[in-house]
Amino acid sequence: METFIQQFINGLSLGSVYALIAVGYSLVYSVLLFSNFAHGGFLVIGGYICYFALRSGGMNIWVASFAALVGAGLSAIIVERLAYRPIRERTPVTLYMLIASMGMSIVIENLFVVTIGGRFRALPPVIPTNPVNFFGIATTSAFDILSLVTAVIFLVGLQLFLVKTKWGLAIRAASYNLKTAGLMGVNVNRLIAIVFFTAGLLAGVGGIFLSVRYTLYPQLGAITTKAFVAAVIGGLGSLPGAVIGSLILGLAEMMTAGFISSQFRDLVVFGILIITLIVRPTGLFGKSVGEKV
């Protein structure tokens, strides 16, 4: 029972970090209708900014994290401006953006390999990882609780932004129909920049926590595959779906690691993906209803 509770908390913690990544992924998908495979790059950029701000800049964790989030957000805007905007201004076919995103993913990864090398780096121990007794029923680490709480704060923040603000409303409208949102007087390019900044920023948060969990290296962005799987399970383009899918995945991984074997984690993850695609191809919360004519 103690293992169960412990793995449950760890699962939620891992799942919530996936959720930060999956939500950004889904947000971009919902507006531009393509899977942005360069999303993992934003996460790595955030991680490295945090690393160097702490190591070489000697900044405290708050300043370093802030720099990492803003940096990851800006890098997302730059990627969109360089690689996607020229395509979407020429053609409505989103497949080209998907291909461009694969290219950008390789570019970002290799920029790091070429400039600072491919070795694994550990973030200075500024984020507490000591074990914590959880109300006397289980032992977990401070890091897991911290990442869970942080993820929840950012997800709630995102929800408030989408529901309470004018641009949030415009993003929700654009995720239903981007062109019509443009006809309402929304500057579509600015809206897309805001969407990418938000997605990049959330990926940056995930990047910092993943760097602590797994150490930092240029291919860390490949973890986005998990977030992508989570987004597909939840239903691509649906934000609640992305969160639920991520939690399911995080729990499944940790339960497998706790009760079966750590080596089966990925097997279970992709097993769940395959079952979802067979049983419910649109995902748990996927859009399947067309508009009423």
Next chain:
Amino acid sequence: MMEEKKPILSVKDLVVNYGAIQALKGVSLDVYPGEIVAVIGANGAGKSTMMNAIMGAVPRASGEILLDSKPLPSKSFQVVKEGISLSPEGRKVFAPLTVLENLDMGAFPISDRSAIEKQKEDVFELFPRLLERKDQYAGTLSGGEQQMLAIGRALMAKPRVLLLDEPSLGLAPIIINEIFKKLTEVNCQLGMTILIVEQNAKKALQLSHRAYVIQTGSILMEGRSADLLHDPEIEKAYLGGKK
């Protein structure tokens, strides 16, 4: 009487290409302040293309669009800011947003909260049905209600010229009558200038003061709507007249 004033909206030799196909082959028309102008024509004549070109939603190959004798910007969001709003073909309401949120979207360029609330009251006065359904998702409204919402949403930006693309599309005759009566109200009471494109030529001619007939991307004929309504050629081609 209208002709003495300067046009508020003026389209000159507008050409739009879709790849190798010329959708508009030099269309010109004028809309004067306070009038309702209809553009009628068959499916595929280029009516919606013209509306989208005015809105900056499709690029124009050549030609000019003037608002108050000044060239209209080419990006949609700038066009809306200049004072032109469109109720698009097929309504295009934001189905997963509520009626209120749809109206808020229509008011996107306006930053003054109290002006938005005032504008909402005006829209609800015009379409009381929308007030009853204000918290409902737009996707759950009937076709007629969605059309009302699309028109109300376009009015939210306080446009100087209201563009309507096929407001009768897919609606029952009784609902069409109701909506067209409201459009007359919008024109008379709010003094709104309206440019409407319609396949339902009879309704459009009854509503409007002047009209243009468009065929395969060119203006074929123009005149006072009352005259066109009784023109034998129009009757035969567009009003389902027998003979």
